[in-house]
Structures are given as C-alpha cells and as structure tokens.
Amino acid sequence: MENERLLSILSYSSIFYCPLIVPLVVYFAQSNEYAKFHAKRAAVGQTLVIGSGLLSFLAFFMIVFFASEMTETFASVLMVSAFGIFSIVALAVSVWSIIMTIRVVR
Template sequence: METRKVLSGLCYFSIFFAGILFPLVVMFASGDDVTKSHAKKAFVSHLLPLIPVPLLIFALFTDINAINNEAIPVFTLVTVGIMVLIGLIVTIWNVIKGVKVFTME
C-alpha cells in the first residue's frame, strides 16, 4: 500500500485517536499535494464539531435561572443535541472518506 493512501486515510480516521493534531502535522510535513489536500479536508472536518461550543457556553449561562427554578433547561438540551448530531455526522463522514481513500486505485 502506498504511503500516500496510508497517510491520507489515517488523517480521516484520526478523529478516533488524534483529533486535530494528526491532520495538522501531515498537512505541514507532507510534500505530496494529494496527501496535503486530504489532510486539509480532514482537519476542517475535525473542527466542525467545535463550532457550537460557544453556543453551549451561552446556553449554560442562560439556563442557570431555569435550573434554579427547577425548570427544564431547554436551550442547553437542544444545544447538546445539536452538538451530538454534528459529531455523529462528522464521524460517519470521516469513516466513509477514510474507506474511500483506502479503496481508491
């Protein structure tokens, strides 16, 4: 198996073991344009689940009064649900892209 395929596939699968770090290192260390392209795509896809984090922090501070009044913190629950959904979609997408890289000719 070619080094290009292995590094490109591992960039996508690194969502399970190295997160943002592995694609970033491959992006700067690799001299191959195809591998760099895959590393950039994997890096961006690993950052996507972090987008709603400020919304979650805002939701937690907003719903503190709801928690004190024994109400259901709806905004926080919706935000956590969105984060879980985005994380699941990104993980599935990375697995599909990693498999495609390993199986391409």
C-alpha cells in the first residue's frame, strides 16, 4: 500500500482516536495532492462533529445559567434537540468516515 493511501486512511479513521489533529497534520505536512484531498475532507467532517458538539454544550450552559428565565418545557426541548442534532451529526460523520476508509483501502 502506498504512503498516500495510508495517510488518507489515517485521516478518515482518526475520528475515533484523535479527531481533527491527524487530518490537519497530514494536510500541512504532506505534499501529495491525493493525501491532501482526503485529509481536507476528513478535517471538514470532523469539524462538523466538533462544531455540533460545541453548540450542544452551549445549549447546556444556556440552560444552566438562564434556567430561572426559561420554562421547563423550553429548556428540555432545547437540550433534547441540541444533543439530538449532535448525535445525528456524529453518527453520520462516523459512518461516512468508515465508508471512506473502506473506499480508500480498495
């Protein structure tokens, strides 16, 4: 297996062990366009997961700090929807990363 393919596999599978760091290192350290292309795609997907996670934590802290000004129903809808969106995005990007890893292997 060529080094470019191995670096691409590491970029996609890093969502499970070191998200966003490995694709960025591969992107900036590698001169091969194939590896850079896949590292950029992996970084975008992993940024979506991290961004949605940060938004769900923001919703959690809004509920904690502004609980007295919110109704209980609004707070629970906000929390469930924020963590629901995060879960869906994380699951979708994880499945996409697995599929792309398998495609690069072939």
